[in-house]
Amino acid sequence: MHALEIRPQAWITKPGRSPVLQVYSPRISSLIQLQKVHGGRIFKLTLRPFSPFHLRLGQSLVVTSDSRTLPVKERGIPRLKIRAGPAFGTGEHATTHLCLRYLTRFLAWSAKRNTGVLDLGCGSGILTLAGARLGARAEGWDNDQSAVREAERNARLNRLTARARFRKADALRTALPPADLILANLYDSLLLQLLPRLDKHRRSGTTLILSGILRGQENAVIRTARKLGWKLQRRGRLGRWFCLQFGHQEKKKRTP
Ligand SMILES: C[S@@+](CC[C@H](N)C(=O)[O-])C[C@H]1O[C@@H](n2cnc3c(N)ncnc32)[C@H](O)[C@@H]1O
Structure with a gap:
């Protein structure tokens, strides 16, 4: 390569x-x-052929691949520019699109100021930067140095370096910091290895958005997460890709 x-x-x-x-x-x-x-x-x-990319998530966010002027009705919507570079994550792929939908909805409903977002496998930084654009404190990790460089470039392009940080780290080996929301757009076998590492997060009320799951693999991820005490909150599909949102499973009170 x-x-x-x-x-x-x-x-x-x-x-x-x-x-x-x-x-x-x-x-x-x-x-x-x-x-x-x-x-x-x-x-x-x-x-x-290359065509400029443009994705709108309701009134929450517009993601574009260039700096062109937006239509009048979109000018008041927070905007993110993600240039098409070597790292995965322009927003075109269904797995990223689903994460953006869930992320924007989560942040719209989150009553907390300065919500902490951890994006595992950040690629171009699109999800970390979307979180930061919408007011979160966001951190993106990738085990590929070139993705981290690209994410940092996108942070500068969007003037989000104060709210979004990136680091080269392996999500399966490095200690994971606390976060209100963890996003992981990886593939299912990585997600299955990641889940047992998130027990402290589950107990402290973290919400989990898992993406990169092909149709047919979603049940294995759901089963594993449930066994570990996570509660499935949302399940979405675009084409053959699934995205799952999990939250804290309340322990049933014992009846005397
Ligand atoms: C499908 S891309 C997702 C990119 C972006 N978050 C998005 O949603 O479009 C997955 C990314 O995870 C990274 N990755 C794969 N295994 C990883 C690991 N064990 N730890 C951290 N990053 C990993 C890859 O380098 C790649 O950039």
């Missing part, structure tokens, strides 16, 4: 089976080179 001029992002869609790798790249030559180095077969190639 390092020999490539750009670093395409890869996503293994069927862990446990023969891996399928989805690679997003602005150039076909990079894909051909990748195939030469690693072997495998190009199964499907979809070409899409």
Whole structure:
């Protein structure tokens, strides 16, 4: 990968089976080179011309890939600019879109000032920065240094460096700080490893938003989370991707 001029992002869609790798790249030559180095077969190639990205989440947030002027009806809505770079997370992918929906709703309902948001696997920083734009104290972690650099660039672009911090850290190995909300747009096997690490968070009332879960894998995540005492609060789907929100499970009072 390092020999490539750009670093395409890869996503293994069927862990446990023969891996399928989805690679997003602005150039076909990079894909051909990748195939030469690693072997495998190009199964499907979809070409899409670059078009500026624009996502609106009701009256809560507008995410764009450039600085163009917004339509009048959107000018009063908080805005985030996320440039299309090497890190995952422009907002176009269903997993990110679902997280943004849940995050904006959570923050709209949160009565607390300075809500603490921890974004595990922050990629471009989109979710951390969305939280910060909406008033949260947000921290994003990624185990890929290039993603952290990209997230920091996006924080500067949006003038959010005072509210959003990024660090290179492995969410499965590093001690996790307290947070009111934890977002993790990872894939299911990582989420299953992450859940047992969140017991203190569950007991202190953290809300959990888990994304990156393919249809068919959501029940395993729900079962594991429930066994660990989490209560499923919301379940959403876009195409074949699920997003789950969990909260604190009240212990049943013993009847004498
Ligand atoms: C699907 S992307 C999500 C990016 C962004 N949060 C979004 O919602 O669009 C997952 C990110 O998690 C990072 N990642 C994978 N395993 C990780 C781990 N164990 N600890 C921290 N980050 C991890 C990857 O480098 C990648 O940037």
